[in-house]
Amino acid sequence: MQINPDQLKQLIEASLFVMAKTVSIKQLNESVLANFSVSRAKVKAAIEELQQDYQGRGIELVKVAGGYRFQSIETLSPYLQPLWQEKAPRYSRATLETLAVIAYRQPVTRADIEFVRGVAVGSHIIKSLSDRHWIKIVGHKEVPGRPGLYATTNEFLAYFGLDTIADLPPLSDAESLAALFGQSQAIPDSASAPKTDEESTNE
Numbered sequence: 756m757q758i759n760p761d762q763l764k765q766l767i768e769a770s771l772f773v774m775a776k777t778v779s780i781k782q783l784n785e786s787v788l789a790n791f792s793v794s795r796a797k798v799k800a801a802i803e804e805l806q807q808d809y810q811g812r813g814i815e816l817v818k819v820a821g822g823y824r825f826q827s828i829e830t831l832s833p834y835l836q837p838l839w840q841e842k843a844p845r846y847s848r849a850t851l852e853t854l855a856v857i858a859y860r861q862p863v864t865r866a867d868i869e870f871v872r873g874v875a876v877g878s879h880i881i882k883s884l885s886d887r888h889w890i891k892i893v894g895h896k897e898v899p900g901r902p903g904l905y906a907t908t909n910e911f912l913a914y915f916g917l918d919t920i921a922d923l924p925p926l927s928d929a930e931s932l933a934a935l936f937g938q939s940q941a942i943p944d945s946a947s948a949p950k951t952d953e954e955s956t957n958e
Contacts, residue, residue: 758791763801771816771825777913779822820912821919850880857890858911858923862904864896881905889914 758766770787771778780798788798802823806816815828827835853876856868868876884890888910892903907920917923 756791758788758793760797760801763788763791763793763797764805767798767801768805771823775824777820777822777824777909782822817916818918819916820909824913846883847880849874849877850883853880854884854889854907854911857884857905858907858920859926861906861920862893863906864902864904866902868905
């Protein structure tokens, strides 16, 4: 079946709204566009036109985690806060530091993380990040015990608004790092156990 450029734009736009999540061109071609003769290049061109259409609006079409999604523009976030029933999860500094080590040095073992941070990493921290689907085991290090190797996920990329890991700000750019990981509210670590990580969340 054939589809003209305007219809293609409309179908892609409607699909992204209905799915309400990050969707790749491959997923579009295998679902709503499966019955149409349309190339990847034409789909990408239609998406780029949609991005232009939404410039200057309260909604934008962004590329994250290898796909595309609609989201409100960042400057409106403070005003939209009352509409969100659930508060953003609050993580300890230890949890965010652990996540940063995994993001920048992946794949890494728990021992690697502890070496970089200089303190033991509590199991609850790894579990918290795993439950959030921000990290996963991608293999095992070929050393005695074959410890798991942790890496970040597409959910991590989508939450932090990144298309690929290469989009992470340089480690030397403290302001960008604070803006990135500041999206998940940090709370102070407990001072009662200096040799291990203590965490408190409201999840």
